[in-house]
Amino acid sequence: MNAAVATSVFGLFMIATVGLGLLAVRGRAGTGGGLAEWSVGGRSLGAVFVWVLMAGESYTSFSYLGAAGWGYNYGAPVLYVVAYMSCGYAVGYVVGPMLWRYARRHDLVGITDIIAHRYGRPWLGALVAVLATVFLLPYIQLQITGMGVVVSVISYGTVSLELGYFVAFAVTTGFVVVSGLRGSAWVSVLKDVLVIGTLGFLAVYVPTHYFGGYGPLLDRLVDEKSAWLTLPGAGGADSGLGTGWFVTTSLLNALTVVIFPTTVAGYLGARSADALRRNAIWLPAYNVLLFVPVLLGTAALFVVPGLAGADSNLALFRLVVDSLPAWAVGLIGVAAALSSVVPMAVFMLVIGTMWGRSVLSLVPRLRTRQKGAAQVVVVAAGVIALVMTYTVPNTLVRLSLISYEAMAQLLPMLLLGLVWRRFTLAGGLSGLAVGVATVCALVFSGHDPVWGINAGIVALAANLLVALGVTCAGSADRLDGRPDAEVLAQDSLDDRVSSGDRVSPDGRASPGRPRG
Numbered sequence: 001m002n003a004a005v006a007t008s009v010f011g012l013f014m015i016a017t018v019g020l021g022l023l024a025v026r027g028r029a030g031t032g033g034g035l036a037e038w039s040v041g042g043r044s045l046g047a048v049f050v051w052v053l054m055a056g057e058s059y060t061s062f063s064y065l066g067a068a069g070w071g072y073n074y075g076a077p078v079l080y081v082v083a084y085m086s087c088g089y090a091v092g093y094v095v096g097p098m099l100w101r102y103a104r105r106h107d108l109v110g111i112t113d114i115i116a117h118r119y120g121r122p123w124l125g126a127l128v129a130v131l132a133t134v135f136l137l138p139y140i141q142l143q144i145t146g147m148g149v150v151v152s153v154i155s156y157g158t159v160s161l162e163l164g165y166f167v168a169f170a171v172t173t174g175f176v177v178v179s180g181l182r183g184s185a186w187v188s189v190l191k192d193v194l195v196i197g198t199l200g201f202l203a204v205y206v207p208t209h210y211f212g213g214y215g216p217l218l219d220r221l222v223d224e225k226s227a228w229l230t231l232p233g234a235g236g237a238d239s240g241l242g243t244g245w246f247v248t249t250s251l252l253n254a255l256t257v258v259i260f261p262t263t264v265a266g267y268l269g270a271r272s273a274d275a276l277r278r279n280a281i282w283l284p285a286y287n288v289l290l291f292v293p294v295l296l297g298t299a300a301l302f303v304v305p306g307l308a309g310a311d312s313n314l315a316l317f318r319l320v321v322d323s324l325p326a327w328a329v330g331l332i333g334v335a336a337a338l339s340s341v342v343p344m345a346v347f348m349l350v351i352g353t354m355w356g357r358s359v360l361s362l363v364p365r366l367r368t369r370q371k372g373a374a375q376v377v378v379v380a381a382g383v384i385a386l387v388m389t390y391t392v393p394n395t396l397v398r399l400s401l402i403s404y405e406a407m408a409q410l411l412p413m414l415l416l417g418l419v420w421r422r423f424t425l426a427g428g429l430s431g432l433a434v435g436v437a438t439v440c441a442l443v444f445s446g447h448d449p450v451w452g453i454n455a456g457i458v459a460l461a462a463n464l465l466v467a468l469g470v471t472c473a474g475s476a477d478r479l480d481g482r483p484d485a486e487v488l489a490q491d492s493l494d495d496r497v498s499s500g501d502r503v504s505p506d507g508r509a510s511p512g513r514p515r516g
Contacts, residue, residue: 001326002156002326002329003155003156003157003158003326004326005325005326005327005330006155006156006326006327006329006333007154007155007158007159008330009326009327009330009331009333009334010151010154010155010330010333010334010337013334013337013338014171014337016190017171017187017190017338018171018174018175020175020183020186020187020190021174021175021178021179021183021187021345022175022178022179023186024179024182024185024186024187025178025180025182025183034370034371035109035353035356035370035371035374036107036109037180038180038181038371038374038375039109039110039180039181039265039352039353039357039374040110040181040265040269041180041181041182041269042182043104043268043269043270043271044269044271045181045182045185045269045271045275046270046271046275047270047278047282049185049186049188049189049269050266050269050270050275050276050279051283052188052189052191052192053181053184053185053188053269053342053346054263054266054279054283055188055192055283055286059195059286059289059290059339059343060142060143060340060343061142061143061146061150061337061339061340062081063290063293063339064146064293064317064336064339065149065150065313065314065316065336066146066313067081067290067293067294067297068293068296068297068300068313068315068316069297069312069313069314069315070294070297071228071293071295071296071297071298071315072297072298072300072307072312072315073234073235073312074232074233074234074235074239074241075225075229075230075233075234075298076228076229076230076231077231077232077233077235077239077241077245077246078294078297079246079294080246080249080250080253081290082287082290082291083246083250083254084249084250084251084252084253084254085253085254085257085283085284085287085290086287087250087251087254088253088254088255088256088258089280089283089284090254090280091254091255091257091258092257092263092267092276092280092283093276093277093280093281095258095415096258096267096270096273096276096277096279096280097273097276097277098418098419099114099259099264099267099418100267100268100270100273101273102114102118102418103267103268104268108268109268109353109357110261110264110265110268110350110353110354110357111259111261111354111410111414112125112126112128112129112132112261112357112358113357113358114264114414114418115128115410115413115414116128116358118417118418119417119425119428121425122358122361122362123362124425124429125354125357125358125359126358126362128354128358128410129354129355129358129359130359131406131436132350132351132354132407132410133351133354133355133381135402135403135406135407136261136262136347136350136351137351137381137384137385137388138403139343139344139347139403140344140347140348140351140381140385141385141388141389141393143340143341143343143344143347144165144168144169144340144344144385144386144389145165145389145393146336146340147164147165147167147168147336147337147340147341148161148162148165148167148168148389149161149164149313149314150164150317150333150336150340151163151164151167151168151333151337153314153317153321154317154321154329154330154333156321162390165389165390166386168337168340168341168344169382169385169386172344172345172348172382173348173378173379173382175187175345176345176348176349176378177375177378177379181265181269181346181349182269183345184342184345184346184349185269187341187345188342190338191335191339191341194334194335195289195335195338195339196289197331197335198331198335199289199292199293199335200292202292202296202316202319202332203292203295203296205324206296206299206319206320207295207299209323210299210303210319211299211302217299220302221298224302225298228298228301231243231246240448240449240452242452244452245449245452245453245454247453248449248453248454248457249454249457251457252404252405252408252454252457252460253404255411256404256407256408256411256456259407259410259411259414259415260407261350261354262343265346265349265350266346293316296319297315297316299319300315300316300318300319303318303319304318304319317332317336320332348378348381348382349378351377351378352374352376352378352381353374355373355374355377356370356371356372356373356375356377357370357374360373360374361373401443401448402440402443402444402456404456405443405448405454405456405459406435406436406439406440406456408456408459408460409431409432409439409459409463410432411463412428412431412432412463412464412467413428413429413431413432413467416428416464416467423467424470424471424474426470426471427466427468427469427470427471428467430467430470431463431465431466431467431468431470432463432467434463434466435460435462435463436459438455438458438459438462438463439455439456439459442455442458442459443455
């Protein structure tokens, strides 16, 4: 009976999710937006939609499974997630509007588009698209796995993991192919309502139900599990999760998250640069929710002791499945499942956009069919991740170990290339090659952390040194067909326009009414 109730609640919400995603594009079929309408929402999303979309993309199934599991196994080290995301939003206050302006001026729809245009080399966009796809596919696989686990647990074992994986793929593909980024933003609204509601409830219910309140819970943690409350956590010095690791990982991820292809998709979907600035101010408030699964993970140490391996990721759900009515278990499962669906949709969308715009467009007969090509790639990416989840899941899991650290190696080529117009293609490519090679060598040889710090930051330092050295030794590239001064002046003008200022023909701005 419990299984039937929880599964019914889950099924109804999944149908509603697909319906909401499709409803998002009702009446927009004739807007003529093409790839831009599908991939970045026609660049028309206001601050609220950008907020829920980017919060939805960052708040994944890891928040319900991995964060609780890390809290259960290690304790304090998992708080790096809160640290890097909050710092990343501060960095995004500056970087987001800069990327938005450049993409808007040149009608670009993604990170590969921006890099290809910046250096005037279409093949470079294709190269970055292939590299980024390799490091994004693991995230699709992880969300498929996470949702499969959630579906199996909340159905009290009635639904198998394999069927849960397929449900994750089918629901996500069902709306993202048609509705694109706009549909993901609409579904994010439903997800955020459920996430805030369920985690707010659990933050009160679990300590009260199992311990009689926060006081007794925290007293037990201090008395019996004090190692979980300090770095390097319960894993001890051998885990490598000490202060150096915490600081360098938080720094690296804070810098990387602002140029992650999925984050850039959220930036480029915004209506204005001002919407991105407001969004960067509001987003850290969402991070308060991340303390809840971490706290519940540590609470599970006393309620369900002895969880090992992958079972530790179920710490949060073990607390609720046996103590809550089936309908409540179903709602919590829906919130966790949508925390897989929304980011998975954006990952698939970004991969499709990169390939449709930067790879397949190199074929002349596909150049005018970019949206259709991108939609085909979305399905293909989902199918590849699903098949590998069934057959060789460890392959993608190993790639996921270096995904953030490898994506960080694009930082000099993208950001330094935009702010320093004399940064050369040769410098960017040389640094990228050294950085990615260093990350792979250190991680796959078991040297992450290295000297107590994140291997990615070591690779990024080597990347930057090589890129600067090659750039200084070579000659500057000519960009956009215009001198640097003209480019920078146009950036300043675009910024004032996007903020709602009235700009006269001679370039002078006067205050105007800000746009939505």
